[in-house]
Amino acid sequence: MPEITSITVPISFVRDLLAAVHDPLKRRGLIEKAGIAPLLLEEGSARVTAEQFSILYRLVARELDDELPGMFARPVRGGAFKLLCLSMLDSTSLRIAIYRLSRFMRLVVDDFSVDLSVHGDLVRVALMPSGTTPVLKVFAQEVMLKLIHGVVSWLVGRKMPVARVDLSYSRPEHASVYVFLYPGAACFDQAQTALYFEAKDLEAPVRQTKRSLTDFLKRAPADWLFVSFAEHIVSHHVRECLEKHLDRPTAIADVAKALHFSVRTLSRRLDAEGATFQGIKDELRRDVAIQRLTKTDTPIAVIGAEVGFDDPTTFHRAFKKWTGSTPGAYRTST
Incomplete structure (x- = not known):
């Protein structure tokens, strides 16, 4: 069962996980060990990678000796x-x-x-x-x-x-x-x-x-948090299709054709799942950009081009809208 490697996790998950760690110094130490910048906790729209969240989960569980950290009245002990x-x-x-x-x-x-x-x-x-x-x-x-x-x-x-x-x-x-x-x-x-x-x-x-x-x-x-179980969800198929051609302009008509839908049918199916084509496209671009900013030394302008932005300024503006930080500030903080 392959993992979804490009997804990112909302910062609210990190805050919820850390809620049971009451010592501010311990909390800071744990998130830094997970490779997460403390400043991201203050950004409402910030994201972390699935790998960072998984590492943090293990660290918090070990620190508290609670495999469901702070979620319930009594801890679920290690083992x-x-x-x-x-x-x-x-x-x-x-x-x-x-x-x-x-x-x-x-x-x-x-x-x-x-x-x-x-x-x-x-x-x-x-x-x-x-x-x-x-x-x-x-x-x-x-x-x-x-x-x-x-x-x-x-x-x-x-x-x-x-x-x-x-x-x-x-x-x-x-x-x-x-x-x-x-x-x-x-x-x-x-x-x-x-x-x-x-x-x-x-x-x-x-x-x-x-x-x-x-x-x-x-x-x-x-393996139980971030394994992909969404293959039959239309929005997942749209995301997969977009990811294969992320560095080039891809319109909804292109994806509809690849998935053997009319544009109207695809839009209707996405709406039924609470999704939109542009929303899926933006979330994919955001997640891939975050992955590459945190895991590679690729120049920011190149990352922008790789996720479909010809103009670096437009990429900077979009990334700040998605995460609350510019690409440069995000990379520096992590």
């Missing part, structure tokens, strides 16, 4: 994730594996339970807040859905298709990143946060072993 995976490996089907996951979470977390129920042809895996915690933090819900879906997909050795994702909160400003986090249409302001997938998938066999678990744990949390 819990490994024990969870081990408990599921000898399951004869995905149904049994998810049941074991729900029982395991009941032992380590008081704030919610994982509820598995069948509704016709669909299965719902829902986060049910406890009486003592009527409202779960948004960040905690985002991470738990990714953990459940990522682990389930890893267990069966394929990207588990999801029919729908329900979120019990209103659409956040960073919702555009959900196309990479969740593989189904996101529905906000729902009664519970839940994933839905086809009931027949419950009988899928578990295909992983202790040997493959070792590699999975080494890469955690990247």
Whole structure:
């Protein structure tokens, strides 16, 4: 399951992750170890790479001895994730594996339970807040859905298709990143946060072993946070098509033709996913530019040209609009 290497993560995720680290000096030390400039925390539209966020997650989890750092009333101690995976490996089907996951979470977390129920042809895996915690933090819900879906997909050795994702909160400003986090249409302001997938998938066999678990744990949390599960989402296909021709002008008509849609149909499909062609194009340019600014010494003017800007001034203006910083300031700070 290949990772999406070009995506970036909103700075709000970094702030939420660091919320449990109360010592300012420790907080600064952790973000610097992850290669994130402290100044970015003050920029509302700043982004970090998926790799930087994954490194920071591991550092914070180790610092707090909490594998779900500060998300719940009591910490989930180091080693819990490994024990969870081990408990599921000898399951004869995905149904049994998810049941074991729900029982395991009941032992380590008081704030919610994982509820598995069948509704016709669909299965719902829902986060049910406890009486003592009527409202779960948004960040905690985002991470738990990714953990459940990522682990389930890893267990069966394929990207588990999801029919729908329900979120019990209103659409956040960073919702555009959900196309990479969740593989189904996101529905906000729902009664519970839940994933839905086809009931027949419950009988899928578990295909992983202790040997493959070792590699999975080494890469955690990247393998369950930032693996692409969005291939069937039209906006993902648009992004892939644009990325192949990023250094040249590509109009919506070009992409529609490549994807065998009319322009009208493509626009309608994107609208149904809460996306626009220009929005996808800008997000891709932003993410690729950030990747190259942080990981290469390529001149800024060349990076601008590589993401489709012939005029360096236009690139500088666009980048500042996207992130709150100029390309030069962003590179210096990181």
